[in-house]
Amino acid sequence: MSKDAVYDVIIVGAAAAGLTAALYAARQGMKTLVVSKDLGGQALLTNHIQNYPGYDTVDGFSLVSKFAEQAKGFGAEIHLEEAKELKDEDGIFTVKTPTREFTSHTLILAFGKTPRDLGVTGEDEYKGKGLSFCATCDGPLYRGRTVAVVGTAEYAADAALLLSDLAGKVYLIFNRSKMAVDEATLADLQSRSNITQIPNSKVTAVQGGLTVETIKVRDESSKTETVYPVDGVFVEQGYIAKTDLAQGLVALNERREIISDKEGRTSHPGIFAAGDVTDIPFKQIVVSAGQGCVAALSAYNYLQQKRGKALIRGDWKRRK
Amino acid sequence: MSKDAVYDVIIVGAAAAGLTAALYAARQGMKTLVVSKDLGGQALLTNHIQNYPGYDTVDGFSLVSKFAEQAKGFGAEIHLEEAKELKDEDGIFTVKTPTREFTSHTLILAFGKTPRDLGVTGEDEYKGKGLSFCATCDGPLYRGRTVAVVGTAEYAADAALLLSDLAGKVYLIFNRSKMAVDEATLADLQSRSNITQIPNSKVTAVQGGLTVETIKVRDESSKTETVYPVDGVFVEQGYIAKTDLAQGLVALNERREIISDKEGRTSHPGIFAAGDVTDIPFKQIVVSAGQGCVAALSAYNYLQQKRGKALIRGDWKRRK
Numbered sequence: 001m002s003k004d005a006v007y008d009v010i011i012v013g014a015a016a017a018g019l020t021a022a023l024y025a026a027r028q029g030m031k032t033l034v035v036s037k038d039l040g041g042q043a044l045l046t047n048h049i050q051n052y053p054g055y056d057t058v059d060g061f062s063l064v065s066k067f068a069e070q071a072k073g074f075g076a077e078i079h080l081e082e083a084k085e086l087k088d089e090d091g092i093f094t095v096k097t098p099t100r101e102f103t104s105h106t107l108i109l110a111f112g113k114t115p116r117d118l119g120v121t122g123e124d125e126y127k128g129k130g131l132s133f134c135a136t137c138d139g140p141l142y143r144g145r146t147v148a149v150v151g152t153a154e155y156a157a158d159a160a161l162l163l164s165d166l167a168g169k170v171y172l173i174f175n176r177s178k179m180a181v182d183e184a185t186l187a188d189l190q191s192r193s194n195i196t197q198i199p200n201s202k203v204t205a206v207q208g209g210l211t212v213e214t215i216k217v218r219d220e221s222s223k224t225e226t227v228y229p230v231d232g233v234f235v236e237q238g239y240i241a242k243t244d245l246a247q248g249l250v251a252l253n254e255r256r257e258i259i260s261d262k263e264g265r266t267s268h269p270g271i272f273a274a275g276d277v278t279d280i281p282f283k284q285i286v287v288s289a290g291q292g293c294v295a296a297l298s299a300y301n302y303l304q305q306k307r308g309k310a311l312i313r314g315d316w317k318r319r320k
Numbered sequence: 321m322s323k324d325a326v327y328d329v330i331i332v333g334a335a336a337a338g339l340t341a342a343l344y345a346a347r348q349g350m351k352t353l354v355v356s357k358d359l360g361g362q363a364l365l366t367n368h369i370q371n372y373p374g375y376d377t378v379d380g381f382s383l384v385s386k387f388a389e390q391a392k393g394f395g396a397e398i399h400l401e402e403a404k405e406l407k408d409e410d411g412i413f414t415v416k417t418p419t420r421e422f423t424s425h426t427l428i429l430a431f432g433k434t435p436r437d438l439g440v441t442g443e444d445e446y447k448g449k450g451l452s453f454c455a456t457c458d459g460p461l462y463r464g465r466t467v468a469v470v471g472t473a474e475y476a477a478d479a480a481l482l483l484s485d486l487a488g489k490v491y492l493i494f495n496r497s498k499m500a501v502d503e504a505t506l507a508d509l510q511s512r513s514n515i516t517q518i519p520n521s522k523v524t525a526v527q528g529g530l531t532v533e534t535i536k537v538r539d540e541s542s543k544t545e546t547v548y549p550v551d552g553v554f555v556e557q558g559y560i561a562k563t564d565l566a567q568g569l570v571a572l573n574e575r576r577e578i579i580s581d582k583e584g585r586t587s588h589p590g591i592f593a594a595g596d597v598t599d600i601p602f603k604q605i606v607v608s609a610g611q612g613c614v615a616a617l618s619a620y621n622y623l624q625q626k627r628g629k630a631l632i633r634g635d636w637k638r639r640k
Contacts, residue, residue, distance in 0.1 A: 020373045020606060027371060051347060053340045053387050053609050054374055067373050262582035262600065280582065281632060282617045286340060289373050290610015297602045312601060 007033045007104040009299050010095050012083045013111035015041035016285045017275025019067035020292030021108045026074035028300045035095055037082040040064035041112045052285050106299040109273040113239035122206030130212025131233045135159035142232045144168045150203050151236035157181045159236040164192045173198045241277050253279045264295035272299050327353045327424040329619050330415050332403045333431035335361035336605045337595025339387035340612030341428045346394035348620045355415055357402040360384035361432045372605050426619040429593040433559035442526030450532025451553045455479035462552045464488045470523050471556040477501045479556040484512040493518045561597050573599045584615035592619050
C-alpha cells in the first residue's frame with residue numbers, strides 16, 4: 001500500500017457523471033482523481049446514442065473517450081482499479097482499491113448502476129467466456145450460433161430481437177407466463193422463427209469447458225429441469241445500484257439508490273453523488289453529465305467554504 | 321389571434337435547457353412547441369465554450385443550432401416570437417405572443433437570464449445601433465474606434481481587455497472606487513495604455529443620430545456630468561432572471577429565480593422549469609441541458625399520470 005498526497009476530490013466511477021465531474025473539478029483547479037474499474041461502465045456500451053445533445057448519433061465508447069480526454073486535459077488523474085472500501089476519518093476520506101489507498105477532502109459517488117446478475121453457479125466463471133451483459137456489444141460474436149437470452153422485460157426482448165438477426169437460434173428464458181412488453185414487441189418476438197420462448201423458467205446453472213456449453217433451466221410450473229446446449233448466454237435483466245460500498249456512509253432509498261438533493265449533496269457532509277446511482281428517476285446521459293457538473297461545483301463550494309473563500313453562486317461567470 | 325390544437329407541452333425559451341427539453345419531449349411522442357424570441361439566447365453567444373462534455377471547443381451558436389436541429393428532427397415545432405403572457409385556465413395553459421395564442425397541457429419555463437440593462441435614456445433606441453450586451457459578438461465591429469464598457473465586475477473587465485486588443489480607445493466606467501476583480505486582472509487593466517478607467521461613475525444617457533455618438537457620465541463623488549464621444553457602448557453588468565412573465569404563477573426566490581426541485585417541478589402543478597432561470601446556483605450549459613431533459617421527462621410523467629398511463633421511473637430503458 002502506498003499513500004499519495006490528499007486529493008481535493010476523489011470521484012468514484014468513470015462514466016458520463018464521473019468524467020463530467022472530473023472535468024469541472026479539475027477546471028476549478030481542484031486536485032482531482034477518478035477511481036474506476038473501467039472507463040464508461042456498462043450502460044454506455046449498450047446503445048447507439050441518438051439523443052445526447054450536440055451529437056446526431058454517437059457510440060457510447062467514443063463519447064466516453066471524449067469525456068475522459070477532456071477531463072485529463074484539465075488535469076484530472078484516472079486510476080483504473082475498482083474502489084473496494086470508502087471511509088471517513090475525521091473529515092478525510094479514504095478510498096481503497098486492491099493495490100492502493102488514496103485520501104481526499106471530498107468524495108463524489110458516480111459509479112452508476114450495474115447489470116442485475118443471475119446469481120447462479122458458473123456465472124462468474126463464464127463472464128466474458130460466453131456469458132455477456134450486452135447483446136449490442138457481443139452479439140456479433142455469435143453469428144449463426146445458438147444463444148440464450150435471460151430476462152422478462154424490454155431489455156431482454158430487444159436483445160432477443162437483435163440476436164435473432166445474427167444468431168442461428170435464440171432461447172428466450174423468462175420467469176413469467178408471458179414477456180412484460182407491449183403488444184407490438186410480443187408480436188415481433190412471435191414472428192421470429194428462430195426465437196424459442198421458454199416461459200415460467202429460471203436459469204439455475206451455466207456450464208461448459210473453456211467457454212459456455214450448456215445452461216440448466218428449471219421450469220417453475222412443472223418443477224422439471226432441462227439442459228440446453230448454447231454457445232452464449234445474454235443476461236438482460238436490467239440494472240441495479242450496487243451501493244454496498246457506500247452503505248452506512250450515505251442514506252439510500254428503497255431501491256438502494258443514493259439520496260441526493262438538487263445540488264448533488266448526500267446525507268454525509270463532503271460526499272456528493274451524481275448519475276444513475278442517485279435517486280433521480282431519469283437515467284439519461286445528459287442528465288448524468290449535468291449532475292456530474294453540479295456535484296463537482298458543489299464539492300468545490302464545500303471546500304471553499306471550509307477554507308473561508310469565495311463561493312460559486314448565481315450569475316457566476318462561465319469561465320473560459 | 322389564431323388558435324391551434326392543444327400542445328402536450330409548450331417550452332418557453334430556446335437555449336440549451338429549452339432545446340434539450342424539446343428534444344426529449346418530442347422523442348417521448350409529446351406534441352411539442354418551443355416559443356422563444358430567438359435561438360440560443362444571450363449567454364450562448366458570449367463565449368467560446370471549452371467545457372461542454374463531448375466537444376473540445378465549440379462556439380455557442382453552432383452548439384445551439386445543433387440542439388435545435390435535433391429537437392426538430394424529433395418533431396418539435398419552434399415559433400420565434402417572444403412569449404408575452406402565460407395563463408392557467410382550469411389546467412390548460414395559454415401562451416400569448418404579439419401575433420399568436422397557443423395552448424398546452426404542461427409548460428416548461430426555460431427562458432434563461434437576460435443581461436442587466438442600464439435603465440437610461442437612449443438605451444432601447446440604440447440597442448443594435450452601437451449599444452451591445454456582448455463584447456465577444458460585436459467587438460470586431462469596433463476595430464480602431466472608441467468604445468465604452470459599463471460594469472464593475474469580471475464581465476466588464478473581460479470585455480474591456482478584449483476590446484483593448486481591437487478598439488483604439490476603451491473607457492471603462494464603473495460605480496465603485498476600483499473594479500471588483502482579482503489583482504491579476506486589475507494589473508492587466510492598468511497595463512493597457514488604451515484603457516481609461518472612470519471610477520465612481522454612472523452612465524446617465526446614450527445619445528447620437530442613427531447610431532451612438534456620445535454617452536453622458538455622472539461622477540458620483542464630484543457630482544459632475546461629462547459627455548464622452550464614443551462609437552459603441554458595451555453594457556457588461558451580468559445577468560438577471562426576468563421572471564415577470566411567470567410572476568404569480570410560480571414561486572420565485574430572492575433573486576427572482578424560479579424555485580424548482582430536482583425533478584424540475586415548480587410550485588405550480590403542470591409547470592416545470594430548467595436552466596439559468598431556475599434557482600440552481602451553477603449556470604453551465606451541461607447543467608441546463610440536463611435540467612431540460614429532466615423537466616421534459618417530468619412533464620411527460622405528469623401527463624401520463626393524469627391519463628392513467630405508465631410512468632418513466634428507475635431503470636426505465638434508454639430508448640433508441
